[in-house]
Each structure stands twice: as structure tokens, then as C-alpha cells.
Amino acid sequence: MAHIIAITNQKGGVGKTTTAVNLAACLSALRQGVLLIDLDPQGNATMGCGVDKHTVSATSYDVLLGEATLADALQWVEKAQMRLLPANGDLTAAEVNLLQLDNAPGRLREALAPVVWNFDVILIDCPPSLNMLTVNALTAAQSVIIPVQCEYYALEGLSALLDTVEKVRKSTNPGLRIEGVLRTMFDPRNRLANDVSAQILEHFGATVFETLIPRNVRLAEAPSYGLPIIHYDDHSRGAQSYRELAKEVRKRLRRPAAKVESGASA
Numbered sequence: 222m223a224h225i226i227a228i229t230n231q232k233g234g235v236g237k238t239t240t241a242v243n244l245a246a247c248l249s250a251l252r253q254g255v256l257l258i259d260l261d262p263q264g265n266a267t268m269g270c271g272v273d274k275h276t277v278s279a280t281s282y283d284v285l286l287g288e289a290t291l292a293d294a295l296q297w298v299e300k301a302q303m304r305l306l307p308a309n310g311d312l313t314a315a316e317v318n319l320l321q322l323d324n325a326p327g328r329l330r331e332a333l334a335p336v337v338w339n340f341d342v343i344l345i346d347c348p349p350s351l352n353m354l355t356v357n358a359l360t361a362a363q364s365v366i367i368p369v370q371c372e373y374y375a376l377e378g379l380s381a382l383l384d385t386v387e388k389v390r391k392s393t394n395p396g397l398r399i400e401g402v403l404r405t406m407f408d409p410r411n412r413l414a415n416d417v418s419a420q421i422l423e424h425f426g427a428t429v430f431e432t433l434i435p436r437n438v439r440l441a442e443a444p445s446y447g448l449p450i451i452h453y454d455d456h457s458r459g460a461q462s463y464r465e466l467a468k469e470v471r472k473r474l475r476r477p478a479a480k481v482e483s484g485a486s487a
Contacts, residue, residue, distance in 0.1 A: 223333075223340040226343070228241045228368065238263075239434075240366070240368050242269040244366075246451055250451060250467070256295075257344050261312070262311075266305075280311055281306050285329060291332050329358060359389040360394045370405050371417045401428055401430045401469075402428050404429065434459070434463070
């Protein structure tokens with residue numbers, strides 16, 4: 222049965238989509254059956270997998286509203302050998318339309334129910350906001366990965382995310398846990414980056430992944446070619462880091478993750 226992980230942070234530009242695409246590809250390279258779900262109206266995860274968001278016939282929006290089945294909407298990503306549920310700008314209407322439906326927070330969980338035995342890992346790339354799409358992801362997921370950039374104001378707003386996680390636990394998904402906090406955009410030569418990394422470790426302790434995702438030009442270039450980093454430049458530091466993260470995530474899924482309290486300061 223698949224372990225479902227939501228990758229989320231309402232702060233934009235933290236490496237959320239980069240992590241979703243590249244972690245999915247690296248887990249697939251470890252012979253895991255992977256489904257990547259794009260739940261962001263920007264559709265960047267879709268484009269980063271080499272799928273044209275403008276030409277897909279069905280998207281996560283159609284699945285959430287019951288206008289298409291998951292099987293109808295899935296795309297095969299040949300290079301990465303994984304499945305993708307694409308997204309595009311249609312998702313911008315989901316917030317209003319979902320509220321008109323029964324069980325609005327649980328629509329994604331219902332859609333995934335028929336296929337959870339077909340995959341080892343399902344990753345959900347969430348939008349950079351705490352809206353109904355994010356609540357759907359958190360309701361469907363068993364755990365959460367939170368990318369946090371090693372830059373100024375890195376922890377700003379995280380308390381709101383942790384409060385949302387706690388509210389979802391109390392209302393629709395009592396088993397939801399924090400899988401890990403991921404430090405991104407790390408430059409070891411930068412004193413601020415090292416200071417912020419230390420702050421993240423102080424706030425979240427053992428929940429923080431050992432792997433650090435570096436600032437890396439090749440990692441930034443890969444999406445423009447529609448390729449995960451391991452299929453664009455497997456010798457880059459970015460590729461090596463995401464391969465290490467995939468190994469760490471696979472290891473963590475075999476044991477309970479530490480719980481982060483919603484009252485953690487940010």
C-alpha cells in the first residue's frame with residue numbers, strides 16, 4: 222500500500238516543486254512505484270516532468286471535481302518511469318467549486334482510494350498557500366515534508382502551517398504526521414545559510430532530514446528542459462543530494478517519524 226506524502230509550505234520559492242519532482246524521480250530510481258500529484262495551479266511539477274500542461278486532456282482539477290477518474294488523468298513519465306497526475310490553471314477555480322461539493326476536504330483521498338495498492342509512494346506537490354487544495358492533500362496524506370530555505374525569514378509563517386496540520390489531525394486525518402523538515406538552497410560558504418540551518422535544527426530537532434539541498438545551477442536549469450535533475454545532470458551536486466534524500470525518505474518510511482507540535486515557534 223502506498224505511503225502518501227504531502228510536500229508543502231505556504232511560503233513560495235522554498236524548493237517545494239523542485240523537491241516533489243526530484244524526490245519522485247529518485248525514489249523511482251530506487252525501484253519504488255511512484256505517483257506524483259501536481260496540486261498547484263501553476264503546473265510547474267507537470268512541466269518539470271516534461272508534460273505540457275496546456276495540452277493534457279484531464280488534470281487533478283477534473284479528478285477532484287469528479288469529472289474524470291484518476292486512471293483517465295494519469296500521465297506516464299517515460300524518462301523517470303513514474304506516473305503523474307498533471308495540473309494547470311484550471312485548478313484556480315477549485316477553491317470555490319470544491320466548497321459546493323460534499324466532503325470537500327476528502328475529495329483527493331476518495332480519488333486515490335482505488336489506486337493506493339498500485340504504488341509504493343505517492344507524492345503531492347501542494348500550492349504555496351493554505352487553501353482547500355492543501356487541506357485535500359493533508360487529508361489524503363499520511364505524512365508531510367516541509368521544505369525550508371536556508372535564507373532570511375526561513376521560519377516565518379511555519380507556525381500557521383503546523384497549526385493547519387494540527388487542525389487536519391483533529392478534523393479529517395488523525396494519523397497525519399510530519400515526515401521531515403528539509404533544508405533547501407543551502408550554500409555552506411554563506412554564514413547566514415549556516416546560521417539559518419542551525420536555527421532549523423534547534424526548532425525541529427530530529428525531524429530535520431540529514432540531507433541538505435544545495436544552491437545549484439544545474440538543479441535550477443533542469444525544469445526548463447522538462448527533466449528531473451538525475452536525468453539532466455546526474456553528476457551535479459543537486460542530483461547527488463536528491464539521491465541521498467530519497468534514500469533517507471525510504472528509510473524513514475520504515476519507522477515512525479517524530480511529531481512536531483503545532484506550537485513550535487516560527
